[in-house]
Amino acid sequence: MDYRFSDTIDSFKSSAVREILKLTQGKSIISLAGGLPNEQYFPIDAVREAFLRVFEEGKQVLQYGLTEGYTPLRQSIAKHMERKNIHVGVDDMLITTGSQQAIDLLTRVYIDPGDIILVERPTYLAAIQIFQSHKARIVSVDGDADGMNLIDLEQKIKQYNPKMIYVVPTFSNPAGKAWSLERRQGTLDICKRNNVLILEDDPYGELRFGGGEALPSIFSLDKHPHGSAVLYTSTFSKIVAPALRTGWAIGDPDVIRQMTRAKQAADLHSSTMDQQALHQLFEHFDLYSHIDLVRSEYETRMRQMADLLNQQNWPGLHWNEPKGGMFIWIELAEEIDTEKLMKLAVEEGVAFVPGVSFFADEPKRNAMRLNFTHTDYEQMKEGFARLDRAIQKMLQTV
């Protein structure tokens, strides 16, 4: 049999992170590479209780569900969103298999081959993969620690006439940025003026460090879902647990309806066991105290990694302390190609993600993403010692 695959398969490259995870499986490698939440803080007893409550409701809990998602869960999420000053009803919402699927479904209904999507530089690598798989053209917009550069954004909109812009304004992956209010409002204004849809991906918004006030989502600045220029997506993966694979998209009911039809074709609906359990969790578990706990533990780990970084004298080392999320983005001297460094690092027994993975174009070759949530301080220290050895080895050759 001579298989005749479609033209798109070239775009389904396996994610670099996942390939690295495979490399490290079963080996005694300390991974600062993954984007894994820490198992220690999974509320397993509450999740178990939640599932038991679902089973108490009888056999019908095992039946097919609505493509839109389990209605009581959509109501719970709407209530949850109120805390973020987002006011939506169940018809403005679609439950997805993680927020990853929300990105895929929106791309499926909104992007034709050759359409342009603007992204941050750097940006979330799986989003790049999704956009490429739909044959979009991806163009990066410059930015700094406060978010996208609004002048460059407006200029690239004029130059490329993009249909969509993809942003992670709150504790971005990989850069750990928190956009300023001015950049959020500016991006919204520019996109509305130019009829460009904003896909606001917010998986990390709850993981805010420092106890300050939360910055408003771009979606909430746009006030009302009807006619909104923003499609917002988030997930339970970082605040409850990833195994439940439950995310949600909110936006204009027309956009949600189109995504729902695409989902009906793609997989009919997401696991209703997980959706029903999450609804029970909202009803019977103090999710917000739990989020506070996770937030505080992750902040401790971030500070531990920051201390370790402060002790290094790696050439050109530059980084900003993240205001939330799961990652620190570091840059090294120009001559340090982190893809080459990765091989030495794995030999030494430590892994990270080379920065090049996070660029749609003009990649930075001297950057890397480090995860601070999944290792304890002892591992982290040992990981840094190994990373230091790898960097010293590399410096001897460049």
Next chain:
Amino acid sequence: MDYRFSDTIDSFKSSAVREILKLTQGKSIISLAGGLPNEQYFPIDAVREAFLRVFEEGKQVLQYGLTEGYTPLRQSIAKHMERKNIHVGVDDMLITTGSQQAIDLLTRVYIDPGDIILVERPTYLAAIQIFQSHKARIVSVDGDADGMNLIDLEQKIKQYNPKMIYVVPTFSNPAGKAWSLERRQGTLDICKRNNVLILEDDPYGELRFGGGEALPSIFSLDKHPHGSAVLYTSTFSKIVAPALRTGWAIGDPDVIRQMTRAKQAADLHSSTMDQQALHQLFEHFDLYSHIDLVRSEYETRMRQMADLLNQQNWPGLHWNEPKGGMFIWIELAEEIDTEKLMKLAVEEGVAFVPGVSFFADEPKRNAMRLNFTHTDYEQMKEGFARLDRAIQKMLQTV
């Protein structure tokens, strides 16, 4: 905001069945329309036990999983497939969110816009939707109670050079057919000779009536997954429960690898809670006795519906007793348009699916699909009385 949706959205029509289900929600309508398994036979205690066993393994059960699927579940499914004379390893398999997602992912990696897919006439309506959403051209092949007409198949392959053929050879939806061995082998031979991939969808294969020997899947006739002309998919929805949304695809490891990459972009992985629970179910529950129970109960219901059909004198009534599955396909006199009949039927308080939904081209307007698994005999009798009134009303107007 003036949304600029992609060209594909016209193809995401909402499924007729699901629209009908919405119509009937909360009303006292007897639905013979859905494709719902009967809740009464969901093994809820065993599923509950299985989830509890998963939670006993500790917090890591809530972490991210592999895109390919939970490895012990893939091993359990491989063992399950041995009973069907299918011999595969974990690398020949991908876990999907229902078999629906397997169809979508294969189409995503195999079909370019304009490519031709051959299907049965009639065929599974959601498959038509998926193929259309990927802008495939769908061409129907003639058939009879024994399966596809091999002469028409070969002729259409020569005429259209299709990349793929989609079949449900074992207790098809909607027609309830079981293909003969000769048609299975013939289809395989013709497709291999012409380099046409066979997508064999087998959601109902276990629901066999009459206690006879199972017919071999087309995949098993092709012997070995490597280089196979067949991509086989099945699901737990009909033998355990739909809420778990777990299906699987097996085939050549190259095809599986491409589908896995597409899945990585689409949703990273399916719910690992459900996957782990299903593995525990295989380990600690007598799934095969349970399947026997479901099979026998569904056969009883099928015979009850057959009796009711035998009592009707609807003009032109023609149907074949299904050898398994969940549906009876009936044809009426030419002048009875079942889409028009549907409106009268809903007024009388009964629903079915008009046959027109199941055709990619040249639809039969005088057919309908009746589900016999989800109603008890009393409801079924009342449903038939209502359907009879609707038909009599219609006959007065034609």
